[in-house]
Amino acid sequence: MNPQIGYISLIINPKSGAHSEKTLAKKFITYLERKNFKLQINYTQYLNHAQELAADAAVKYDCAMVIVAGGDGTIREVVHGLEGSDKPLMILPCGTENLLANELGYKFDFKTAVRVFEAEILHPLDLCKGNDKFFTSVGGVGFDGKVVKLVDAQRKGNITHLHYFFPILQSFLQYDFPKFTVEVEDEVVFCDRGLVIFGNISRYALGLPILKNADYGDGLLDVCIYKCQNKPHLLYHSLMTVFKKHLRSKNVIYKQCKKIKIYSDMPIETELDGDPGPALPLEVTIIPQAVKVLIPPKSKPVGMRRRIFRVFE
Numbered sequence: 001m002n003p004q005i006g007y008i009s010l011i012i013n014p015k016s017g018a019h020s021e022k023t024l025a026k027k028f029i030t031y032l033e034r035k036n037f038k039l040q041i042n043y044t045q046y047l048n049h050a051q052e053l054a055a056d057a058a059v060k061y062d063c064a065m066v067i068v069a070g071g072d073g074t075i076r077e078v079v080h081g082l083e084g085s086d087k088p089l090m091i092l093p094c095g096t097e098n099l100l101a102n103e104l105g106y107k108f109d110f111k112t113a114v115r116v117f118e119a120e121i122l123h124p125l126d127l128c129k130g131n132d133k134f135f136t137s138v139g140g141v142g143f144d145g146k147v148v149k150l151v152d153a154q155r156k157g158n159i160t161h162l163h164y165f166f167p168i169l170q171s172f173l174q175y176d177f178p179k180f181t182v183e184v185e186d187e188v189v190f191c192d193r194g195l196v197i198f199g200n201i202s203r204y205a206l207g208l209p210i211l212k213n214a215d216y217g218d219g220l221l222d223v224c225i226y227k228c229q230n231k232p233h234l235l236y237h238s239l240m241t242v243f244k245k246h247l248r249s250k251n252v253i254y255k256q257c258k259k260i261k262i263y264s265d266m267p268i269e270t271e272l273d274g275d276p277g278p279a280l281p282l283e284v285t286i287i288p289q290a291v292k293v294l295i296p297p298k299s300k301p302v303g304m305r306r307r308i309f310r311v312f313e
């Protein structure tokens, strides 16, 4: 990119990430300044501030690009704020799970950031909507909704992977597999006990390939419904998913669509991008090609092994 075409808006969440990630943002700012880019640096101060800053940048004729440094929550706000604009978006991943950055094939070091910036490869990114809440990556109803609710209830400051251990264990011990209905494009495809995951990216937390065929820019939502009555069933589905064989099971329904609706007689927890989601009934839709993101050359989603290693780094 030529520094003459406009300034770069940097939206930084100062609260996300560990020290090493903050160094990445700092190093990248120095790199841009050395290249004579004009920068407007904003630090987010409250919820939805990133969205406001992005919406503001979207309409500025002399803003050439937006860079966001933050976790999945901050990135989601920026994508929402930029929706429909033609400003390219670059990500400096600084969160715990970094679902979207991992899907886009980002590595979290300075060298990759420079490579992404210089290659200027743009890819469309769809935005998902669950009732009135936006999300970029993945959501769920049932087991993972319960886990997220427990993690959120004990949340104080930054979340690490360790914060998930006891909520997952507790959810596993207590979960009673309530019955729910799923409609895909207004047609009932499931009415039973189980769990459902939907979204726009092929890799769930820790790289689990649940929505195996998902493409983040194809204008379609992917949905995976596991018929699941009890704990051994859940363990079986989990193992099959780890080995990427879950779509062969007769107890799994996999669809690509534009709209899904999930409802139940029971109150069932939901989650969207790792935050507690709206109460049921939940209608999920997709806004095709909401923004254009920069991706690394030859990008492919980061796999399970690398992500599990990262947890212990």
Ligand SMILES: [Mg+2]
Pocket (backbone or CB within 6 Å): 126, 199, 200, 214, 215, 216, 217, 218, 219, 220, 221, 222
């Ligand atoms: Mg898609």
